[in-house]
Amino acid sequence: MSATVDSSLFSKYFGDCPVISAEGRTHPVSVFYLEDIYQKLEYHPPSDSMASGVFLTSNRGKKLGKSFMDNHRGKKNLVMSSWGDESLLYEGYVNPYYFPEHYQSYCERTQQSLKSLNEDVIDFDLLEELICHIDVTCPPGAILVFLPGVAEIELLVDKLASSFQFRGASSDWLLPLHSSLASIDQHKVFSPPPEKIRKVIVSTDIAETSITIDDIIYVVDTGKHKESRFNPQKKMSSMVEDWISQANAKQRRGRAGRVRPGICFCLYTLHRFEKLMRPFQVPEMLRMQLSDLCLQIKSLSLGDIKSFLSEALEPPGEEAISSAIDLLYKVGAFEGYEELSPLGYHLAKLPVDVRIGKMMLYGAIFGCLSPILSIAAFLSHKSPFLNLKDEKHNILRAKSTLMTYDLNGCTTANESNKPSDHLLLVVAYNRWSRILHENGSTAAYRFCNSFFLNSSVMYTVRDMRIQFGNLLADIGLITLPKNFKQGDGRSKDKLESWFADMKQPFNVHAMHSAVIMVCIPMWLQP
Template sequence: AAEQWRLDSDERHTEVRAARAALPAHGVREELCAMLRAHRAVLVCGETGCGKSTQIPHFLLEEACRAGRGGECSVVVTQPRRIAAISLAERVAAERGGSQAGGTVGYAVRLERKCGPRTKLLFCSTGVLLRRLQSEPTLASVSHVVVDEVHERSLDSDFLLIILRDALKANPALRVVLMSATLDAATFSGYFGGCPVLTVPGRTFPITDHVVEDALEATGWAVRGKPLLRGDAAEAELAGAGEGYSESTRSSLLRLPPDGVCPAGLIAALLSHLDASRPEGHAVLLFLPGVAEIRTLARELALAPAASRWLLLPLHAELPAAEQKRVFAPPPPGVRKVVLATNVAETSLTVADVAIVLDSGRVKLAGYDAAGEYSSLTEGWVSLASRKQRRGRAGRTREGEYWALYSRAVSARMAEHTPPEMQRTPLAGLVLSILSLGLGPPGPFLARALQPPSADAVEESCRSLRLAGALDAADALTPLGAHLARMPLDVRVGKMVLYGALLGCIDPMLTIAAALSTRRSPFLTPFEQRQAADAARKPFTGEHSDHLAYLRAYEGWRGARRAGGGGAGRRFCDEHFLSHVALEELHALREQLSGVLADLGFASSTREAMEGEGEGIASVHHASLVRAIVCAGLYPNVLRARMPDTRFVDTVGGAVEAEDERGIVKFYLAERRAGGRVFL
């Protein structure tokens, strides 16, 4: 309360208060507070740019402080992406006069947190709150939970909604606020018993729309080669384009990849055209489906004649926070900022100087191959809801332009919404969480979801957990399953760590588990130095195992850093084409996993890992043990090779052994079942 009184009365804070008051969200402040006094849950539909992600949580904190309930207030805001949680916390902390997050306003995401006992407003990733529920099932110490961007329908957020609906019954003091810019209001309101809906008007500036036909026309760029669309497909594409385009544009339209990213040459030509004709301060945000596409396009754009005037900045979930923050800083004079981003830039982030959005229209979504029993990222077209979010990035702070790098005909075929992740990804980790939280049998519990997964998908996940030894025949948690449920790892990777702890091999297993769980590889392969990179990593690849290669690279880097400090570690990375950032992230995750093991009671194993007393893989015996643990953890997804029978052919000199043909060696899963053959 004293801090809030100081903020309200401090004349130096006048400018910040004025900026906040100018946001559309400020106009619904009193209505929001009144709704939460009368109802347990409220739905906030806010257009892009209305300020809901920063202001709604801030209002809740201010209201409690001014009413003398600041000591009881604890607002937790979940975000689907770590970069959004960090940037929003820092923004709200700045609004409250702090130089950075960590005091009254804080954040907690994987591998990074700035919060403490004084924190009253916590921005966190959804997974952080789910882990908190293991020790606090009813959220007794929380006054408000704000779930932002619920329209994304991630596995964690849909799971959280089921739990929150139950928590509202068990904890009468709890209030829940759901927020999104593209919300199916009736669906979510009905799920929470017909809760009231609060609509916040947007502050989006006018946006001019263009499609790839306009890009071809404006640049005069022509696609070479044979048409990729013929017959009815070609007629539909040209009919969708409409009249008014040159023959060159119409011809090029049929030569563009029908299901892929727009050619780099056209993107470079469009950037050059926009750079020459748009004001200098107008930054460009370019959406691409994944990290590989960002890196490939960045290399191509760096070769363009106008590249010296562009500041190319990547933005994706694999970047460390320090590098992600670069996109918010202004570029040097005479240089145009061009941000190459995945869908992390769709929501909750505002790059203030962006006025031009180029959208590939492509996205990579998590999926599941049931036959092979593995997760995958499948590329496809975005939904219309995601398209709206991407378009809205262009008009957040000024008039903008949106260039869809796909045709009108493609746009007409886009789905309204992306299918919820719960219906397209493995559920094994979710099943473990349900059982560890004591929420009842997984099937009936998940049947209460907003859009439940199929019963077959739930049963398949239970079956895989039984095979892994995490569930018994009655689908109850085994001791192994209880430990795995508390580990922030894939089930099979978690098994590897636990087996390593039991067999006195924890140091290498922590490294391998961290390497498999981080999103970036420690190995760098610069396009122009591939042979040199391959030669430099040979010391790590002698055992023909990716797992042991990760381990050898990390141990080499760790040894160099211990002997000569951080500078020696960086030199080691430079010499062996390793990513220092990736290895630092791997090291941080090892420390986190070591702490989890300590909490589980593996204290001696944890000390060994942290003090580096393990013998590494210096001996053949230890390397064999590492292989055995990896195999045991990944089982039953283990291959066995069936070699072909020896064949002979007659020659002038007599019978000789025939060479095997490609594809003649067949691979099968160790556990025999239908569809068990694996193709490599």
Template sequence: MSVLKTCRELSGGGFSESGINKAFAEEFQKKYSCNLAANATAAAKLDVGLAELYSDEADPELDAELLTECYHKVDDEKFMELQQYRRTLPAFDFAMELTDVLNSNQVVVICGETGSGKTTQVCQYVLDDAILHGRGSTCRILCTQPRRISAISVAERVAEERGENIGLSVGYSIRLESRLPSRKAGTITFVTTGVVFQYLKEDPDLTRVSMIIVDEVHERDILTDFMLAILKDLISRRSDLKVVLMSATLNAERFSRYFNTCKIFNIPGQLHAVQRFYLEDVLTLTGFTFERKKPLFTPTNKPKKVIEFENIVYPWLNELEKLDKYPASTLHQLKMPESEDLNLELIQVLIEYICDEDVDDNGAILVFLPGWDEISRLTKELEKNARFGSSDFIIIPLHSSVPSASQRKIFNKPPQGQRKIIISTNIAETSITINDVVHVIDTGRIKMNNFDVKINLETLDDEWTSKASSTQRKGRAGRVREGFCYHLFTHARLNALEDSKKPEILRKRLEEVILQIKMLKLGGALEFLTKLMDAPSIKAVELGIQRLINLKALDNQESLTALGFHLAQLPMDPQTGKMILLGAIFSCIDPILSIAASLTHRDIFHRPMGQESDVDKVREKFSNGTNSDHMATVYAILGYEKARKIYNDGRYCYQNFLSQSNLRQIMSLKRQFASYLFRMKYLSSADYKDLDCNRNSENVGVVLAVAAAGLYPNIAEVNMIGKKQPRPVLRTFEDGVVSVHKRSVNSRQLDIAFYPYFVYFMKMKARTIYLFDTSMTMPLPLILFGESLNWVKTRGHSPKTVIGTHTGKFRFGCRDAESFKILCALKMKLNEFWDHKINSPGPTDWTSNSKEGLLLNTITGLFSEEYEQARKIISQAELIRLKALENSENDDWSD
């Protein structure tokens, strides 16, 4: 059937508002109208995954059961052994005093050093105190953790210490997994911060909770700061709710002030003494000298970095000279700006010094570096070294991209005479504790993701760490014996560091937070965000709001739309959320969920040192000529699923540089996302492999079109520059020339892209602006899913179809006015259909006699035809390129 005929048949009524799903309209009204003043009775009817709505009234029968159980445990030998261990923790000496403070104050900040036992013990002291005083049935403790692994491991440890299996009185709930307490009260539940927001959506006053313990508040992640603002409002209405904030660093006063100068309770740590050395000491001990670089500036045009160095270090050096504490050679080295560069040679010399001085002990050495590139370079240098490359040393790189199996090696104690050297990012600062570390080398540097509101761009910056982080790094040593920390920066630089790192709320895009504010009906985004401990800039909030308006998640009055309501329920960024909604509607859910899960989790490929180019070749192989990182992911996951069916998944992952643990998480995410879509009524089955949900899953043209629609308006265009030897460059309207990241399959294929348009998931500014996760896209998806269309006649050329975006315009050739009218009609019908499906959720009706089936069969046919035409031309271009390379290799270049 022709496109024109399709549009004519659809013109009689289209997709009217009268078809809006009544059940959805009621649910939207009910949930969108909920606010923090909603009563507990209404909340009781809503399912949020907890066992049931608990009563605030005491249950004498349960109180007696809990107390009897408590007395019987003393006859358990293993239980009593664990109690002996608990008594050795510093927190134990303060247990009675602490419970008195918690009972007499609504909000308390607990400041405890690493190893004090605050995470595992405070919740138990509270529950035990309630049980022994006959009110265990009113105690329901919620403990938040910033990371999934922490929530599980701490819950399991606490259950073990209480002499019971997980899931009785102690449980956990994280994304994809939960083991909730079976008891209705007398419970401790560990959750990730995101789960708390799921509870808040359905039970805005947290009526099911008697105490909420927020652990690791010093990390200042975006969700924790958001939650603290909600809790601050909530305690004014719920005088019975106890809030406990637990921090490992010295910024407890800030949290106390935020909660109206609430009580601070300090628990000392159990660390052995750690001796600290700074750069002036390290240079004196090792005799290391820096290589002076030839300056690229004159005294009158010094770079900002050099001016800052001189202002900070020179006055301190003048004072240091008067003390006559360090040799002149050291002071001379410290005057050089190069002394603040990251110097891997200095680290290697320092490791040699440590090993020479500490010959009788094999205590582990932990080196903090800013990122993977530096970790990779130092690891290779040490492995090439005759001494460190021997069997006397185990060199272990530690980074979030390293497979979990490799990470576990860091916890294994090596045999006598062998020493571990762990080279890590700040992941080892708080997330991981390695008990046998004796020596820490702190470079004072960190790679920080930021959001620059001036250029509306995420950046990856190499920055100085904070005083708090420096203290945390020092604390990694001295857990088993006296430790040593070598800071590769001067005391002067230490004094100039920020007290703590910048909160995440000031470094991130705010779209997801704004959606949650709207979902919880907390008022205007800007108004609410000013209540946070550190309020983001007005510009950052305005950019977030505008982005959501452009996405149609908010209307111009900043109210949540039906699309915004759907997106707020999905645990991912709004663009990826829109992509999976389209994947459900266009019946290609399996590949789209693979793409979405990989974008919200981690790269499924891992890059062993020295094999990076091999990994890139495998990724390119998986892309199967599609010019798409997203399709490379889809095909790699399909291969994994097939290998798993014949129990060959381990071998498959090893051969293809795939992370098996990441792939398992991807599969779990796909199941979770499909479950969400099924509950939202967009899928007819919760099984993402169901045939009815995957009519177009093998149609690459449709899958890429849906991916492009979700990622829109993240578009870049290939331009050819240079007259004599033209070469392709990539541009975006906002940034000008950009680069595809080297890991992308498209980093070397711009010259054979038939259509000069690429969509991307993320762009980030480092040395240049990089695009991540890119796919070549055809014109039709951009035309149909983009903004307004115009038809422009150009002198001497064919007329153009022009798509106007929020930042610029894309132009495509258009044969005639009739073709343009057909495109406009098709676009209008697709928009009507999209509005209808958002307001009236339900699986797509693909029958040929339905309006939905008529429209979507026509559009998917066009997507498929356009893609196949492009593939033929690209294949021809690739053959020409390969032939040219073959000829050039056979050319005789000799005279």
């Protein structure tokens, strides 16, 4: 059912089984690639643009030393004496992905621009000019721009808001869209703008498949996204910016044709799309930590881990498997030759990251379960603090204010809590939960607004705390009260209150920050 799945790969894996395709109801979308955009706009990257070969060459010169800089300065003087012929500045740099035979039908200016282009950099000057061009020359309809991350989104929104084209009332309809936004701001992208005002949505790949916005007619695709990658050498996961796949590109352009014919402007060349982009996205098994999967393989008695994973559709590398096994030994889940330890036996029953699972087990054993449940839920989901560029100073002040409360979030602490991101999450949740219980949902919502917290994240974490607590009860580490097991509709509230009850044996040390920090594995601490 996935629009980006490699059906032929699955067919081959399952003995060349037949594939049945059902065409979707999409409208035609016209596609313009980078060379078409350059030609249409008569665009040439400015010499001070990071996407320009001049910028790249001059920055290399800084690393190569004074002699190179003197030579580059001489070239600038030569340009000034040659009536501003900037082509002389590009000497020494040629786009490695530029093939002259592909662009014979384009003008000399376009060919020169492509020849001197650094394709790995997003050209925000071009983005601004293109969006303004669409606004002036194209019929009404919303514009959807795909960018890889929040920082890039904020940069483009600021750039457009300061332009003549989108100043005044139009700037209110320059709408960022990413997972860190509050729900009310995310919902605004579905609202129709006033007459004669163009709605511009600047989004991460959250808009690629998750949502359909009815009035989108124009898509601007930078061809970049960020995805989590695991480095087996460093044993760390990180967000990496990379080119999207052909399947992702087709999915993005399809957003312009959901309700009517549309246009997609691709800020990459046709050559890159056809020859350099991978057909499909890298499978999750090849770019993620494999420790949880390895633990399940042993708990199900499926044999040797490496032998079993070698039979996968697209097997992971041996180094990634070895790294995952090493982590399981480090956590204490394995002993002997890939044998489950008593700790590993319990961790295998918890459908969470093994490091989060170990933290939860320790939280119950050392009597600080409630704060550990909150920390585990936030680490498994996301931070509740909103990412608002213009409010960074106020957000830091709100965090400092929260840390003046005790860990239960009810009274002012006698002395400031030890600075810790994890303890801050505990205080924020407990304060929110207390206000919700005592004053209701409206007061809790006002509290979230005052402290720049995402209200929906807090409710999600509340549910996750209950789920994690039930998981510990399922493996026998704690015992739920009998009247909670088959309770009425209020059982969730009662169960949450029970997990947060400081009188329970599993919370006897829940107000001691030192005990809480001991339960957090060293590799999960800042």
